[in-house]
Amino acid sequence: MSRHRNARTESALAGRLAALNEARELGEGRLDDAVLQRVYDVLERASSRRSLSAEHTVVGFFGATGSGKSSLFNAVAATDAARVAVRRPTTSEALAMVWQPDGSAPLLDWLEVSERRGGGPVPGLTDGGGGLVLLDLPDFDSVHRGHRETAERLAGQVDVLVWVVDPQKYADAAIHNDFIRPFSAHTAVTLVVLNQVDRLASSEVKPVVASLSSILDRDGLGKVSVLGVSAVTGEGVDRLRREVAAVVKAKQAQSARLAADVAVAAGHLEQAAGAGVAAGVRQQDRTALAAGLADAAHVDTVVSAVRTSYRLEAVRRTGWPVTRWMSRFRKDPLRRLGLRREGPAEVNRTSLPPAGAAGQARLDSAVRDFADAASDGAAGPWRASIRAAARSNREALPDALDQAVASADLNATKRAWWWPVFSVVQWLALLVAVGGLVWLGVLAALGYFQLPVPEVPREQGWPLPTLMVAAGVVAGILLAVTSKFLSAAGARGRAAFARRRLRGGIADVAQSLVVGPVEAETARYARFQEALNAAR
Incomplete structure (x- = not known):
């Protein structure tokens, strides 16, 4: 089990x-x-x-100078290996006592502990089997920087932390703030030992232990029990051995x-x-961004040009032949913008005004508003990263928008079905009128030269040539007026079509250069939060 x-x-x-x-x-x-x-x-x-x-559980004894850490280490391990008072006043390097040495060498090499001793059977300590490594460590408040660094390094590596304090310095703020409190999350692998209880009166032990427990509670270690021991008299040592043996036997300390x-x-x-959840990309924000970019890309100017171009072309195709030639003096606005394609060649650039300071400001404003909406609710660093993602293609955006406008199929050269019909009828009306004028001219010439003038057919009392001229002119004018109304309606439809095509192209650019990067960054933020929750 x-x-x-x-x-x-x-x-x-x-x-x-x-x-x-x-x-x-x-x-x-x-x-x-x-x-x-x-x-x-x-x-x-x-x-x-x-x-x-x-198979080995590493238990480190950590303590301040004077806490009797090495003496307690000897008492627990039933050895005098750490008795170094003659050789050194304080522990200067880590010492390892190893039970079941096989396989421990790579572990001790990783711990950088070179001084190693083999441990013998110790009642209460080795009853749970081998695999125990006890470390006697340098004092973590040593004035020697190297000693302190060794203690700090091994505090981050050992499997079990045994904090040894004494009645004199157990409440030292430096000990708790610098060493014990940073490991408040390690309750499951922490033992706290109040050593040298033999120096306290029997009536003082419980109050001191209670005081230490209260401090540990503030450190976040409220669930850790405090063991009162004396390395000198042996009080509490057996209990400490059993606590260590239980941890080793469970094989879960690592x-x-x-x-x-x-x-x-x-x-x-x-x-x-930081905490927070990004709002992400919403449809209304996507629509607002596309509208802002469309404004910066002069879509309204192009739509107006499409409307005007259609009406101008309609006049050229269906206007009264006598006056339609005058429309050729008016320049096609689409041609002026470089958007009237007469063949299969692709248009790569327009003649729209480049994005100057004002145009760039409109672009930046649209992108900034979109980024602010998408990053709303996100924590500071991720809010900044989402905004940065929205601006990641800032330099390429104006050119991409211009190319989207240039490549949009606006149906600029597509002719309306009624244009040739009206054109043929207009020419027929003109021919009738011209025919009537020629007829009247011939009659006038014959009369001028005193030649016999033939009788002219009449309709309802009106001479037929006169009716031909009148009918041709009136029909031409009526067709021209009618074509204006039809071309106005067609221009509105063509403009609406162009607006949809242009906005579709602008939306594609927005998706590729702004929305896509923002969606990727918000998705990254969501994955980060999921991974962080799983890690916690």
């Missing part, structure tokens, strides 16, 4: 480590580099420790330690990232 439980624990730990690594990778370039490096260090340590002996490290690292990431 224990083996299955350990397997489940290891599997859960592996999942949390993978989630923490994913959160770290997703936070790169968004969060503080120092925080990401700390998380990376945790992952590296976890990877190294998991690759080493799982996983519990690493799980606590993951929780702390996840907390650092969470603090650096």
Whole structure:
């Protein structure tokens, strides 16, 4: 059962480590580099420790100068290996007592502990089997920088932390703030020992233990029990041995330690990232962005040009032949903008005014409003990254918008079905009128030269040539007026079609250069939060 439980624990730990690594990778370039490096260090340590002996549990004794840490170490291990008062006044390097040395060498090499001793049977301590490594460490408040660094390094590597304090300095703020409190998440692998209780009166032990417990509660270690011991008299040593033996026997200290490290690292990431949920890309914001970019891309100018061009072309095709030639003196606005395609060649640029300061300001404003809406609710660093993603293609945006306008199929050269019909009728009407004029001219010439003038056919009393002229002129004028109304309606339809095509092209550009990057960044933020939750 224990083996299955350990397997489940290891599997859960592996999942949390993978989630923490994913959160770290997703936070790169968004969060503080120092925080990401700390998380990376945790992952590296976890990877190294998991690759080493799982049969050994490393228990480190940490304490301040004068706490009697080395004496307690000797008492627990039933040895005098750490009795170094003659050789050195304080512990200057780590000492390892190893039970079941086989397989421990790579682990101790990783811990950089060179001084090693083999331990013999100790009642209460080795009853749960071998695989125990006890470390006597340098004083963490040593004036020697190297001693302090060794203690700090190994505090981040050992499986179980045993904090040894004494009645004189147990409440020292520096000890708690600099060493004990940073490991408040490691309750499951922490033991706190009040050593030298023999120096207290029997009536003082409980109040001191209670005071220390209260301080530990403020440190976040309220669930850790305090063991009162005396390395000199042996009081409480057996209980401490049993506590250590129980941890070794459970074979879960390594996983519990690493799980606590993951929780702390996840907390650092969470603090650096802040709390919040990004609003993301909403349809109304997408529509507003497209409208803003369309305004900056002069879509209204192009639509107006399409409307005018259609009406001008309609006049050229269906106007009264006598006056339609005058429309050729008016320039086609689409041709002036470089948007009237007469053949299959693609148009790559327009002649629209380039995005100057005002145009760029309109673009920036539209993008900024969109980014602000999408990043609303996100925490500071991610809000900044979402905004940066929206602006990531700022330099390419004006040109892309111009190309979208230039490449849009506006149906500028497509002729209306009624144009040729009206044109043929107009020419027929003109021919009738001209025919009537020629007829009248011939009659007038004959009369002028005193030649016989033939009788002219009449209709309702009106001479037929006169009726021909009148009918041709009236029909031409009526057709011209009718074509104006039809061309106005057609121009509105063609303009509406052009507006849809242009906005579709602008929307595609917005999706590619603004919306897409923002969606990718908000999705990254969501994955970061999911990974962080899994790591926690």
